[in-house]
Amino acid sequence: MCYLPRRKLSIFRGFRCLSEPEPKCPPEPGPLTVEHVATAKLPTAIGEFLISGYRSTNSNEEFVVLHKGEMRPDIPTLVRIHSQCLTGDVFGSVKCDCGPQLEQAMRMIEAEGRGAIVYQQQEGRGIGIINKIRAYALQDEGADTVEANEALGFAVDARSYRQCAEILFDLGLCKVRVMSNNPDKLKALEEAGLNVVERIPIEIDTQEPAAHYLRTKKEKLGHLLKNLT
Numbered sequence: 548m549c550y551l552p553r554r555k556l557s558i559f560r561g562f563r564c565l566s567e568p569e570p571k572c573p574p575e576p577g578p579l580t581v582e583h584v585a586t587a588k589l590p591t592a593i594g595e596f597l598i599s600g601y602r603s604t605n606s607n608e609e610f611v612v613l614h615k616g617e618m619r620p621d622i623p624t625l626v627r628i629h630s631q632c633l634t635g636d637v638f639g640s641v642k643c644d645c646g647p648q649l650e651q652a653m654r655m656i657e658a659e660g661r662g663a664i665v666y667q668q669q670e671g672r673g674i675g676i677i678n679k680i681r682a683y684a685l686q687d688e689g690a691d692t693v694e695a696n697e698a699l700g701f702a703v704d705a706r707s708y709r710q711c712a713e714i715l716f717d718l719g720l721c722k723v724r725v726m727s728n729n730p731d732k733l734k735a736l737e738e739a740g741l742n743v744v745e746r747i748p749i750e751i752d753t754q755e756p757a758a759h760y761l762r763t764k765k766e767k768l769g770h771l772l773k774n775l776t
Contacts, residue, residue: 581710611666619719642757673702728748
């Protein structure tokens, strides 16, 4: 049997072929820093899902997980880590592709019958909604998304995905097929101990101003966007 290396993956191609056994998953026994609070049914226009709430045990952060089907450690399962985007997910802003990405991920999970979306409260790549609006104001003056964050004194991307990985472990997952264009996100999930078997691109047909935003993410943040010109 051929195993793929976890660290040298494939996150850019999608598959792995390694010479060493798959690592233990979860990697180390120990207390999680998230706790499950409740789960309920959630019928949507796309299909019926379960919605679960989690709380961090070391901060005031809360997480929501939309999931469907049996979660098993031995089955490579569709997952997405989706950072909260009030402007795109709720108001339908065309400055980004966040809302359509979320909908596409839900449709892919519904079609497959199994998968999970971890929705984390890290608005504006971790700077919060008010500072995101301040960044938008700078973008109105000509700055791009990276320049705006830096001008406000923030990191270009302040997000952490460790607790998102813990939630996936708690759901019962170890092998994941990640719907993402962000290589840093895949690297973080692998470093947390998840077995990332495949990266599934989630590219959306966009027009300006979202296309400009995505070009910046491709050129300055290394996002994997093959269809963007």
